[in-house]
Amino acid sequence: MKIGIPKEIKNNENRVGMTPAGVLELTKRGHEVYVQSTAGEGSGFDDEDYYVAGAKILPTIDRVYDQAQMIVKVKEPIQQEYELIKEDQVVFTFFHFASDKRLTEAMMKTKSVCIAYETVEDKDGTLPLLTPMSEVAGRMAIQQGAKYLEKPVKGKGLLLGGVPGVRPGKVLVIGAGTVGIQAAKMAAGLGAQVTILDVNMNKLRYVNDVMPSHVVTEFSNEYNIRKHIKTSDLIIGGVLITGAKAPKLITRDMLKEMQPGAVIVDVAVDQGGCFETTRPTTHEDPAYIIDDVVHYCVANMPGAVPHTSTVALTNVTLPYVLKLADEGWEKACRDDDSLMKGVNIVKGRVVCEPILEAFGWKEAMA
Known part of the structure; x- marks a missing residue:
């Protein structure tokens, strides 16, 4: 199979689809891999690294899409890429369709096959391709939250871990999934007082067992x-509700x-966010203030640590990429069955139920 690795063009997205x-x-298995020139530079991999690994280096994104039967990337295609995607082409990436009707309709129009990392689901309900990025985002949420508590960026002027004689900050984590547990771990490590909420008592029991x-x-x-x-x-x-908009x-x-001066960090922003006042931001302009509350809602938070994120992502996506290619x-x-759950759109037809529900299409098709 011919596999294309384009350069990510979303704002400040420095990850790349494959190491x-x-x-x-x-x-090694006889597949042809086309990598756009400089695609890996943001993650610390230059064209020579890919060339030595057997890739063909192409100068433009158009050439990569034109050559490839399957595109492997990190973030959902943006408007400049819509016209590049071909009929029957497989696109394997994060999509988060339920929060973006325009993207959904654009991908339906291409008649491509869209397989979403975030809905690939194991038998035990875990999301193997989302997990490493959730781990990164959960840890980064505390780093960024601590930063935005500083006064120069309109926060409360509070050191999250406190110092002797001064109380540490109070952190509320909503959700005891991968993001929440990693965030709680980081906040606890800094010495903050942490409360974690969830509706799943088994998750709360686990947190009680493993956390200080x-x-x-x-x-x-x-x-x-x-x-x-x-x-x-x-x-x-x-x-997170798999494939659906966040509540x-x-x-x-x-x-x-x-x-x-309190700070909220919405890691669920890709799925529409779990705060009513959430709107997606970028690393270039990451925060805004409503009612004196600082909002940090960067939609590709792991993109700020691209080397760590790219290696972590390839570790889990590669077995699936190999299977699709072979x-x-x-x-x-x-x-x-896990990979089948990742199939969201097939040649113009949405086949993922939470997406149909998000846009009210399920009733229309009944």
Whole structure:
């Protein structure tokens, strides 16, 4: 198979769809890999690294899309790429369709096969391709939240870990999935007081078992959320419903109950965000303020640490890329239930139920 690795063109997205190590595994099996020139530079890999691994280096993104039967990338295609995607071409990347109707309709129009990293799901309900980016984003959420608590960026002027004689910051983590656990771990490591909320008692029991005593758990409901936001310095939103839009757990009216200079970091922004006032931002202009509350809602947070993120992502995507390349997408997905769940759009037809529900299309098709 011919596989294309284009350069990511989303704002400040420095990750790349595959490392040279991944390219080598493909070329060893006889596949042709086309890498756009400088695609890996942001992640610390130059064209020579890919060439040595057996890739053909092409000068433009148009050439990569034109040559490839399958595109492997990191972020969803943006408008400049819509016209480049061909009928029957497989596109394997993060899509987050449920929060972007325009993207969904554009991909339907291409009649390509869209397989989304974020909905590939193992039998135990885990999301193997989303997990490493959630780990990165959860840890980064605390780094960025701590930064935006500083006064020069309109935060409260509070050191998250405190110092002797001064209380540490209070962190509220909504969601005890991968993002929430990693965020709680980082916040606890800094010495912050951490409360983590979830509706799944098994997850809360796990948190209680593995976290230090200054990380406490509570059941997630509106009453407890309203109670904690009044005293929290930093709030992390890490709620995910696979393939669907995130629920709005902090509404606009709740902001008035929060302290001026408090910070909220919405890691669920790719899926529409779990705060009503969330809107996607970029690393170039990452934060905004509503009702004196600082919002950090960067949609590609792991893109700020591209070397770590690219290696972590390739570690988990490569086995699936190899299967798709070796067997073709139809056989690979028939033989692998996890991969089949990643299939979102096939030649103009949405086949992922949460996307149909997000846009009210399920009823229309009934």
